[in-house]
Amino acid sequence: MGFIKHEKEPRESIGERRERYLGHTDKLMMVIIDFDDGPTSEPDPPHSHPHEQMSYVVSGELIVYIGDDQEQLGPGDMFTVPPDVPHTVQLLSEHVRLVDCFTPLREDFLK
Amino acid sequence: MGFIKHEKEPRESIGERRERYLGHTDKLMMVIIDFDDGPTSEPDPPHSHPHEQMSYVVSGELIVYIGDDQEQLGPGDMFTVPPDVPHTVQLLSEHVRLVDCFTPLREDFLK
Numbered sequence: 001m002g003f004i005k006h007e008k009e010p011r012e013s014i015g016e017r018r019e020r021y022l023g024h025t026d027k028l029m030m031v032i033i034d035f036d037d038g039p040t041s042e043p044d045p046p047h048s049h050p051h052e053q054m055s056y057v058v059s060g061e062l063i064v065y066i067g068d069d070q071e072q073l074g075p076g077d078m079f080t081v082p083p084d085v086p087h088t089v090q091l092l093s094e095h096v097r098l099v100d101c102f103t104p105l106r107e108d109f110l111k
Numbered sequence: 112m113g114f115i116k117h118e119k120e121p122r123e124s125i126g127e128r129r130e131r132y133l134g135h136t137d138k139l140m141m142v143i144i145d146f147d148d149g150p151t152s153e154p155d156p157p158h159s160h161p162h163e164q165m166s167y168v169v170s171g172e173l174i175v176y177i178g179d180d181q182e183q184l185g186p187g188d189m190f191t192v193p194p195d196v197p198h199t200v201q202l203l204s205e206h207v208r209l210v211d212c213f214t215p216l217r218e219d220f221l222k
Contacts, residue, residue: 002191003175003182023189025163028139028214030189032167052136056143056210058169064114071114078134078141080113099167101212103139 006032024105031100031109035060038091046086051102053081060096062089117143135216142211142220146171149202157197162213164192171207173200 002023009021017037023030043065055064061074066087073079081087089096113134120132128148134141154176166175172185177198184190192198200207 002177002189002193003180003184004189004191005182005184006187006189023165023191025165025191025193028163028165028212030165030167030212032187032189052139054134054136054139054141054212056141056167056169058167066113069114071116073114073116076117076143078113078115078117078143080115080134080136082113082136099210101139101141101165103214 020109022109024110027103027105029102029105029109031102031106032058033098033100035062035089035091035096035098036094038062038094038096040091043090044088046088048084048086049102049106050083051104051106052083053087054101055079055081056099058097058099060094061092062096063092064089133220135221138214138216140213140216140220142213142217143169144209144211146173146200146202146207146209147205149173149205149207151202154201155199157199159195159197160213160217161194162215162217163194164198165212166190166192167210169208169210171205172203173207174203175200 004023011019020033057073057077067085115134122130131144168188178196
């Protein structure tokens with residue numbers, strides 16, 4: 001069965017001092033993202049995708065931009081991203097960890 | 112848009128010293144569960160549901176049982192639960208926080 005021990009999971013670099021590891025079922029993907037390049041002076045370029053997304057802030061502080069809205073979030077907070085809505089983040093602390101969940105799978109994250 | 116600030120979210124009691132809060136999109140639900148009744152002397156009774164589930168351990172230590180398998184997990188670990196497979200947990204620390212994600216929605220969690 002699907003036990004995913006973090007110390008055994010390969011990290012994929014997704015940028016300078018940014019890494020992720022992930023797991024999935026048939027229709028659900030969970031991605032753990034560590035940003036270690038904060039604070040950042042401006043938001044990342046926005047991106048969008050047809051998948052539904054929900055995210056949880058494990059640690060750190062950041063501003064989340066979704067469409068025309070923005071909010072400062074920290075540990076314990078969540079946000080939802082509808083399909084095809086541009087979104088991005090700006091890091092307010094050196095380290096931020098997010099749990100991003102998607103349905104359907106982000107096939108672009110699977111090799 | 113969907114910003115969910117933890118300090119503004121009502122907690123729902125799901126047992127003695129166990130609470131949750133949650134958010135969802137159309138097909139994706141994210142549930143934050145705080146167990147504060149650990150350690151427990153035996154596993155909870157197993158349960159199952161037709162939804163796919165992925166979970167992330169934010170804090171604490173626990174044993175997760177899925178079908179006939181079991182594993183001790185801690186912060187940063189994840190597990191996957193296929194539809195209709197019985198699963199449960201035994202808490203090894205006083206406090207455990209899990210992020211449980213489901214697709215489709217757990218309509219039974221919505222009032």
